[in-house]
Amino acid sequence: MSSSFSLFAFGKTKLKFELMTPAAHASGCSAGGEQGKGNFHVATERNRRMKLYKQAIGVALLAVLSSGALLAGYAQTKAKKTTVKSTGFRFIFNGKDLAGWEGDPKYWTVEDGALTGTTDGTLKANSFIVWRGGTVKNFEMRVKVKITQGGNSGLQYRSVPFPGAGPYVLTGYQCDIVTTKDEYDGMLYDERGRRILAQSGTRVVIDPNNEKWIVGSVGEIKHFPAGEWHEYRVLVRGNHHQHFIDGHKTVEVFDHDPKGRRLEGLLGVQVHVGPAMKVQFKDWRLKDLPEVPLVAPEKTPIPPNSPKVPVQGAPQKKS
Numbered sequence: 293m294s295s296s297f298s299l300f301a302f303g304k305t306k307l308k309f310e311l312m313t314p315a316a317h318a319s320g321c322s323a324g325g326e327q328g329k330g331n332f333h334v335a336t337e338r339n340r341r342m343k344l345y346k347q348a349i350g351v352a353l354l355a356v357l358s359s360g361a362l363l364a365g366y367a368q369t370k371a372k373k374t375t376v377k378s379t380g381f382r383f384i385f386n387g388k389d390l391a392g393w394e395g396d397p398k399y400w401t402v403e404d405g406a407l408t409g410t411t412d413g414t415l416k417a418n419s420f421i422v423w424r425g426g427t428v429k430n431f432e433m434r435v436k437v438k439i440t441q442g443g444n445s446g447l448q449y450r451s452v453p454f455p456g457a458g459p460y461v462l463t464g465y466q467c468d469i470v471t472t473k474d475e476y477d478g479m480l481y482d483e484r485g486r487r488i489l490a491q492s493g494t495r496v497v498i499d500p501n502n503e504k505w506i507v508g509s510v511g512e513i514k515h516f517p518a519g520e521w522h523e524y525r526v527l528v529r530g531n532h533h534q535h536f537i538d539g540h541k542t543v544e545v546f547d548h549d550p551k552g553r554r555l556e557g558l559l560g561v562q563v564h565v566g567p568a569m570k571v572q573f574k575d576w577r578l579k580d581l582p583e584v585p586l587v588a589p590e591k592t593p594i595p596p597n598s599p600k601v602p603v604q605g606a607p608q609k610k611s
Contacts, residue, residue: 442472451466
């Protein structure tokens with residue numbers, strides 16, 4: 293008895309096998325001639341058919357597994373295209389190489405599909421890798437981040453090169469990625485500028501004279517463990533900034549300082565001086581948002597007795 297079957301179909305291609313089982317072949321063998329000689333030939337042919345049968349099954353299984361990998365890659369590519377089409381987000385890191393990014397290859401590579409920054413503890417100045425796909429103005433950005441304990445990094449945006457500090461140094465807004473202080477993780481920082489603008493958990497108004505006032509809370513300060521993937525989200529429209537980690541809002545800031553703020557600039561990420569560290573970024577999506585008018589100072593009144601944002605490095609007052 294022979295069998296004919298199709299194991300799977302991929303696109304317009306079908307794999308079809310016609311197999312004769314060993315038993316079927318044996319029953320079809322001639323019974324004439326010498327009995328001993330016939331039995332010997334039947335056994336030999338049966339073994340040969342069995343070997344071919346097993347090989348065919350192995351090839352078929354390998355083909356099925358290969359088609360599964362192809363389908364998975366196709367589904368992932370289709371999902372990315374669907375994301376861009378339906379939500380307006382585009383992927384700005386391809387997960388394969390550093391195409392479209394510029395940084396010191398001593399510190400920046402691609403590992404396991406993630407943009408990866410590493411230091412050995414001898415870094416003398418913060419070093420950045422810069423996205424060269426354009427500038428950002430009003431936007432929403434989402435990226436998954438994993439950093440080692442003790443590491444320090446940040447998502448740099450609306451930034452410009454810092455003259456004289458090296459080829460890969462930026463100054464501007466930063467969504468901090470910090471493992472040593474929960475009140476710093478997700479805060480708004482001004483790299484090589486006004487420094488801490490708002491610690492995590494706070495709503496801040498920066499007045500036209502660059503005085504930073506805490507006018508409320510955006511919720512509790514949470515701990516996000518190092519060594520795990522967390523999604524960082526930055527939402528910026530005009531002079532209104534919001535940061536989130538895993539959907540939890542960490543800061544909200546209204547920047548009315550015309551001299552210190554910047555409304556457009558470069559995007560990048562940082563490795564920080566200090567202990568040896570590794571930080572990784574993946575699933576990096578960016579969406580441009582339409583122009584909006586700046587929020588006027590009178591729209592964000594500062595309540596009486598509002599405290600100021602603590603100065604970086606100053607001793608903290610006990611409550």
